[in-house]
């Protein structure tokens with residue numbers, strides 16, 4: 001059992017803390033936001049993540065304080081490992097901004113024991129290891145990278161069942177110390193240099209984003225040519241060199257990771273005077289996909305959005321999360337509003353701050369009421385259980401776009417004048 005401190009209690013931090021505790025380690029979580037640590041102490045999670053509230057209730061700790069915003073408590077805890085999980089926002093040139101990570105390193109400088117290891121979980125660019133060491137000013141304290149591959153919505157499951165645990169370190173000895181924390185997890189474990197570990201993370205996210213852009217373009221092509229998308233994807237995914245996961249088309253990929261990490265990888269390449277044209281194309285293709293959704297909706301609304309009411313199901317960037325950061329739904333709604341539409345949006349958990357012309361509906365039915373067009377933008381399973389005849393009786397128009405291909409076509413097709421999916425039949 002080791003003593004693990006987690007700095008920064010967002011999606012990654014909370015999941016890391018709960019996961020490390022499940023693996024048998026003593027944990028403490030530190031965040032500068034006192035309201036956050038207080039609500040976590042009441043087992044009240046500030047974020048929505050499946051199974052998290054329950055996991056918080058079952059935290060197993062001999063220490064009285066698990067969540068704190070007092071540095072003094074962190075000092076008293078005497079951690080062996082400090083997991084840095086603070087945000088790395090995108091700066092104006094697309095690069096990841098290290099300001100919070102370096103602030104934490106400076107704070108840790110005066111409080112971390114000489115035997116401790118600072119573990120970078122935050123996604124940071126090549127060269128960050130050296131910058132953190134410099135900010136830390138403690139040559140005897142090791143700095144390593146241990147990137148996370150957690151998907152929002154299934155973060156706890158992903159933590160406990162990863163495909164890979166990777167630790168980037170200056171020495172095999174310190175890498176092994178960190179890998180030892182995961183000894184109860186049965187997965188592939190590798191140690192690399194710090195920069196290689198950081199690049200694995202960027203490469204994985206950028207590759208997956210590129211793959212999705214490819215699939216979304218394929219969906220557009222199927223729609224135009226009449227080829228059957230499901231068959232094409234089944235064929236594609238059956239090739240074991242390609243595989244079948246992450247092939248679902250949608251209104252564009254979003255979230256706090258893919259858009260930021262693809263741009264950050266481009267920024268790293270450009271720092272070394274290199275281009276990365278495939279990633280440029282993936283980003284461009286993603287913008288095109290969102291624009292195409294707006295065009296389709298405009299067509300379904302009769303060629304103009306002026307004065308039209310559009311019902312939107314799904315505001316989060318994907319199902320099972322309340323996160324709306326870089327959500328295609330938000331970008332698409334902004335375009336609809338800018339073109340004169342009124343938008344009635346519903347999501348089972350995500351809430352959007354009011355924009356002019358936007359109304360947050362409390363139920364899926366309320367969002368459909370009076371709508372000229374209904375659009376499904378997030379793949380919540382709740383939407384598959386809704387009776388289309390009820391929805392069609394509430395709407396003014398009779399056109400639906402299922403941009404996630406999740407509701408049962410046949411029922412919806414007979415109920416509505418026009419039922420479209422991205423990718424066609």
Ligand code: UGA
Nearest residue numbers: 148149150151152246247248249250253254255257317318
């Ligand atoms: C992503 C990665 O999947 C994680 O491995 C990584 O750890 C995380 O970023 C991170 O860097 O922290 P996440 O952003 O939570 O996880 O979401 P994903 O499930 O990857 O979805 C990203 C976007 O792709 C969403 O908009 C989603 O709707 C879209 N998507 C995903 C599709 O359109 N089709 C798919 O088949 C899969």
